[in-house]
Each structure stands twice: as C-alpha cells, then as structure tokens.
Amino acid sequence: MEILEAFDLTRSCRGAAELAGCDHHTVAQYVALRAAGALGPPSVHRRRIIDAYMPKIEEWVETSRGKVRADVAHDKLRALGYPGSERTTRRALAEARRRYRMGHRRVYRPWIPEPGMWFQWDYGTGPSVAGRATLLFCAWLAWSRYRVILPIWDKSLPTVIACLDTMLRRFGGAPTYGLTDNEKTVTSGHVAGIPVRNPEMVAAARHYGLTIATCERADPESKGGSEATVRIAKADLVPTEANLLPAYATFAALETACDAASATFNARVHRVTRRVPDELLAEERRRLHPLPAAPFTLAFGQTRTVGTTTPMVEVDGGQYSAPSHLAGEVVWVREHGDEVVVVHVGRAGPVEVARHRRTTPGNPRCDPTHFPPPPAGALARTPRPATPAEAAFLALGPGATDWLMAAAAAGVGRLRGQMADAVTLGALHGPATVDRALAVAAAAERFAEADLAAILTHQARAAAGSALTASEQHSLQAGTAAWASFGR
Numbered sequence: 001m002e003i004l005e006a007f008d009l010t011r012s013c014r015g016a017a018e019l020a021g022c023d024h025h026t027v028a029q030y031v032a033l034r035a036a037g038a039l040g041p042p043s044v045h046r047r048r049i050i051d052a053y054m055p056k057i058e059e060w061v062e063t064s065r066g067k068v069r070a071d072v073a074h075d076k077l078r079a080l081g082y083p084g085s086e087r088t089t090r091r092a093l094a095e096a097r098r099r100y101r102m103g104h105r106r107v108y109r110p111w112i113p114e115p116g117m118w119f120q121w122d123y124g125t126g127p128s129v130a131g132r133a134t135l136l137f138c139a140w141l142a143w144s145r146y147r148v149i150l151p152i153w154d155k156s157l158p159t160v161i162a163c164l165d166t167m168l169r170r171f172g173g174a175p176t177y178g179l180t181d182n183e184k185t186v187t188s189g190h191v192a193g194i195p196v197r198n199p200e201m202v203a204a205a206r207h208y209g210l211t212i213a214t215c216e217r218a219d220p221e222s223k224g225g226s227e228a229t230v231r232i233a234k235a236d237l238v239p240t241e242a243n244l245l246p247a248y249a250t251f252a253a254l255e256t257a258c259d260a261a262s263a264t265f266n267a268r269v270h271r272v273t274r275r276v277p278d279e280l281l282a283e284e285r286r287r288l289h290p291l292p293a294a295p296f297t298l299a300f301g302q303t304r305t306v307g308t309t310t311p312m313v314e315v316d317g318g319q320y321s322a323p324s325h326l327a328g329e330v331v332w333v334r335e336h337g338d339e340v341v342v343v344h345v346g347r348a349g350p351v352e353v354a355r356h357r358r359t360t361p362g363n364p365r366c367d368p369t370h371f372p373p374p375p376a377g378a379l380a381r382t383p384r385p386a387t388p389a390e391a392a393f394l395a396l397g398p399g400a401t402d403w404l405m406a407a408a409a410a411g412v413g414r415l416r417g418q419m420a421d422a423v424t425l426g427a428l429h430g431p432a433t434v435d436r437a438l439a440v441a442a443a444a445e446r447f448a449e450a451d452l453a454a455i456l457t458h459q460a461r462a463a464a465g466s467a468l469t470a471s472e473q474h475s476l477q478a479g480t481a482a483w484a485s486f487g488r
Contacts, residue, residue, distance in 0.1 A: 003030050049084045050092045053077055057089075061096045065104075068093070113142035116287025120179045121167070126151050128247045129254055136258070137163040141171060142179075144280030145270045149262050151254045157185045158334055161204045162299040171281070173288025174208045182214045200298060207296040209289050251337030294350055300343040301334025311370060315340055317361035321370040322354050340365075393419040396431045399439030412447040422452060429456055 006016035007027055017024035033039050050057075060068045060076070074082075074089040082089075121139035128134065129151075137150040137160075148167045152159050160183075168174050180186055187195040195214050205212050244261070248254040266277040273280065304313040311324045315333050320340050322331060331353065332343040342354035356365040383404055385391035394400055400422065407415055426434040437455040441447065446455070 003027055004034060007031055048088070048092075050077075050082065050088050053080065053082055054092060054096070056080070057092055058096050058099075061093070061100050066097050066100050070094075111142075114287075115143040115284040116173075116175055116289075118142035118177050118179060119167075119171070119175045121164075122181060123155060127244050127254060129251050130249065131247075134251075134254065137167075139163075139167045141175065141281065141284060144277050144284045145273060146171065146277040146281040146284075147262055147265050149258050151251065151258050153335060155183065155185065157198070157200055158298055158301045160185045161201075161296055162301075162334065164204070164208070165295040165299045168208060168291055171288060172285045174210055174291055175288060176211060178205070178210050178212050180212070180214060186212060187214055204296045204298060207292060255337065297332065297345055297350070299334075300332030300345070300350060301341070302332065303330050304333045305330055312364065312366075313342060318359040319364035320354065320356045320359070321364070321366040323370045324372055326353065389416065389420060389423070392423050396422065396426050396438065397435030399435040399437070399442065403438040403442040406442040406445065407447045410445065410447060414449070418447075418449060418452070421449070425452065425456065433459070 003016060003020045003022060003026065006019040007013065007030075010016050010019065013024040013027040013031070016027045020027070030039070056077070057073060060073055070090040070093045071086070073093050074086045077084075077089060119139060119141050121137065124136040124138055126134040126136040132153070135152050135155065137152050138147070139149075140147045148170050150163050150166060152163060164178075182190075182195060184198070186198055186201050188198045189196045197212065201212060244254075244257050248257070266281075269276055302315075304315070306313055306322045306326045306329050308328045311322045311327045312319045313322055313331060313333055314320075315335070318340075320333075320342065322342055326344055329344065332345065332350075334341055334343075335358070338358055340356050340358055341352060342356075343350050344353045345351075354367065354370065356367070359365045383390075383394055383401055385394050393404070403422075404415070404419070407418075412418075422434055422438060433456065434452075437452055437459060440455055440459075441451055446452075
C-alpha cells in the first residue's frame with residue numbers, strides 16, 4: 001500500500017521506488033496488478049518431493065474413507081522409495097483428507113416439524129437404586145419440545161408400552177408419528193433394507209392411533225432429534241452435582257426427582273424456539289388425537305394364571321397373592337419400581353386387584369383380604385354334632401361344650417354314657433341347671449361318673465341355704481401345736 005500510495009503521489013515508477021525504498025520494477029508490477037484487478041502476486045506452487053507420491057496418498061485416503069493414519073502412510077511411502085520426512089507426509093495427507101471431505105461431506109436440510117405430527121423417544125443411563133442400575137426413557141414432542149423422562153428397570157416390551165402410554169397421557173393426546181431406534185421391541189429384523197415391525201408393537205401403535213418409524217441401521221443421524229433427546233437427558237439428568245444424585249434408596253424417590261426435573265425443563269425458555277415448552281404444548285394439544293380410555297393390555301405386563309387352590313402368581317421366582325375369586329383366571333403382572341402390580345381385565349375393563357412390595361424366592365407376599373376366613377386349626381376346633389345324641393348333649397349349653405372338650409383332652413373314658421346321663425339329668429333338673437354343673441365340672445376337672453350328680457346336689461343345697469362350706473373354724477388342716485416344743 002505504501003508503494004501504490006507513493007506512485008499515486010509521484011506518478012513515476014522510479015520516484016515511487018525512491019520513496020518506498022524498493023526497486024522500480026516492483027513498483028511497476030504492483031501498479032499493473034492493481035490495474036488488472038488482481039492486486040497481490042499470484043500464488044506459485046513450488047515443486048515438492050512428495051508430489052510424485054500424491055496419487056498414491058489420494059488412493060489410500062479414498063480406499064480408507066479418510067481413516068488412514070499418517071504414520072502408516074509414511075511407512076508405506078518409505079517402502080516405495082520416498083526419501084522425505086514424516087512431517088511432509090503429514091501435511092500432504094492432511095491436504096488429501098481435506099479435499100476428500102469436501103467431496104464427501106454430508107449435507108443436511110433443516111427439519112421443520114409440524115405441531116401434532118411427531119414425537120421421539122430413546123433411552124439413557126440413569127442413577128442406581130439400591131445398587132441396581134436403572135434406565136431413563138426419554139421422549140419429547142418435536143414441535144413444542146415438551147419432554148417426558150421416566151425411570152425404568154429394563155427395555156422389555158411391556159415396559160416400553162407402559163412408558164408410551166404414560167408419555168401420551170402426559171402429552172394429552174397422540175401425535176401421528178413416533179420416531180425411535182431399531183430396538184428389538186420395535187423392529188424384529190430387516191428384509192432388503194426394509195424394517196420388519198414387531199407385531200405386538202404394531203398392535204399397540206394401532207391401539208393409540210400411531211405410526212412408528214425408525215432410523216436407518218447404524219445411522220443414528222437419520223433419526224433427527226431423537227438422539228438429541230438422549231443427549232439433553234444425559235446432560236440434564238445424569239448424576240451430577242446440579243441434577244440427579246448418583247444413587248437413590250427407593251425407586252419412588254427417583255421417580256419424584258425425574259418428575260421435578262422434567263417440570264423444570266418444560267417451564268423454562270427453550271434455546272431453539274425461545275419459548276416455554278409448557279406454553280407450546282397447550283397449542284400443540286389442539287392437533288393431537290384423543291387417547292383411548294384404557295391402555296393397551298400389554299402395558300399391564302405379562303400374563304399369569306392365578307392358582308386354583310392357592311390364589312398366587314409367580315414373578316421372577318417370587319410369589320404374590322391375588323383375590324381368591326380370581327382363582328384360575330388370567331391376570332397381568334408387571335413390576336413398577338419397588339412394587340409388583342396385578343391387573344385383571346374383565347368386562348368392566350382393566351382393574352388393579354393387587355399391589356405388593358417386591359420379594360425374593362421362598363418369601364411369598366400375601367394379603368389377608370385376598371383369602372376367605374381360615375378353617376379352625378388344631379388348637380381352635382369346636383364340637384360338631386354328628387348324631388342326635390351328640391346334638392342333644394351340646395344343646396344343653398356352652399357348659400356342655402366346655403365339659404366335652406376338657407374331658408376329651410383329659411382322655412376320659414365312657415364319654416358317650418356320661419353325655420347320655422347328662423341329657424337325662426337335664427330332663428329332670430332343667431337344661432340350664434345341668435349346663436351350669438357341667439361348666440363347674442369342666443373347670444374343676446371332675447369327670448367321674450358320679451361327679452355331675454354330686455355337683456347338682458351341692459348346687460341344690462346351696463340354693464336352699466343348707467349347704468356346708470369350709471371355714472377357718474372348721475378346717476381339716478393340721479395345727480401347729482406340735483411344733484411348740486421343737487428345739488427344747
């Protein structure tokens with residue numbers, strides 16, 4: 001610029017050269033370049049020693065799709081007689097890679113979702129609960145960016161469908177499409193590059209009015225924003241000092257933490273839309289389809305048949321009780337956090353019939369309300385008359401029942417004869433009087449044949465006031481007078 005400024009001042013190449021301190025041929029060169037609109041000297045490619053090997057380097061880059069390493073390429077060049085340094089090889093390989101990427105760069109068109117059309121879901125790693133690893137079911141609506149994050153134990157089909165049902169009900173409706181990865185719960189295989197859907201997932205999607213779509217195999221970029229959902233979930237929910245804890249004592253505590261985090265994310269301004277997802281969800285709900293009143297049955301878990309004699313179902317080796325009126329019926333059982341939920345689908349629809357804490361094999365969980373009243377045990381049996389004579393004896397009253405149980409426990413012989421005598425005495429003295437005497441005999445353990453008649457006689461004398469009672473003045477106890485001279 002100083003050269004051109006000096007030329008504009010002097011209009012002389014030699015004069016400008018003296019002012020700028022350069023040769024007048026240099027002044028003439030820059031003046032000619034400015035006049036041609038090509039200010040600045042053209043770049044001149046200097047011949048390098050590696051130029052003769054550049055076709056081979058480009059061949060290696062093309063074959064390896066830009067993955068060939070510089071040290072490997074340099075060793076191969078040295079085997080071909082290349083005398084240069086590894087630094088030159090690295091520069092040449094970087095240049096070849098840059099040209100390769102320019103011709104093979106993947107270009108994306110921005111995806112502009114419509115409200116009520118798309119939702120996406122995927123999975124992330126969550127905190128541990130009581131030493132057991134958990135997963136995070138991450139889903140969001142593509143237009144409103146409304147997020148739902150649910151902790152789960154596994155990615156089995158009942159769990160996935162239960163998460164989809166919960167997610168759609170939190171959305172307030174069903175979009176048209178769902179986009180996810182090629183999990184076995186969604187895609188059972190591929191034929192000629194076409195994904196073959198899991199028939200149970202197809203039935204569940206039809207129940208909610210959805211169409212499930214998946215990305216290309218080994219190409220997560222074709223899935224759009226679903227991977228971003230997991231990345232956001234990992235950034236927001238993976239155990240850090242600002243988000244979730246590394247571990248939780250119960251599954252319910254983790255659920256509460258995930259719900260609180262989701263509420264926080266959906267209530268703040270989104271970085272892309274510059275709007276609050278909760279506000280956008282209110283607009284998008286007008287485009288969502290209504291949901292069926294009952295979830296898809298597979299969302300309730302796995303089918304089990306309730307035992308006919310013992311109304312129990314088995315899950316992972318543990319046994320859980322079900323209402324006895326469902327004996328022999330098919331129920332749905334699933335794990336929800338630390339609990340096992342039993343659902344029966346009848347004419348009135350699905351009804352939760354039992355909920356138990358998880359247990360281990362050999363330690364069944366029983367709810368007393370699921371069983372009828374238990375029969376009397378070995379220590380709680382009551383007399384059941386089988387003959388008219390037994391019925392006549394027990395009809396005397398509760399004292400007769402007490403006498404029979406006490407006498408039977410004492411092993412008294414000729415019980416039937418004494419019972420017949422008691423019935424005869426009841427006809428003479430009255431059932432109430434004999435029943436009272438039998439109660440006294442049972443309490444005093446007097447089971448001899450004449451004891452009942454003696455007790456009746458004593459009770460009759462006591463009623464007439466002529467009964468003899470023991471007192472301190474008329475005691476049969478030996479006195480202590482003999483001890484008066486003891487030790488003398």
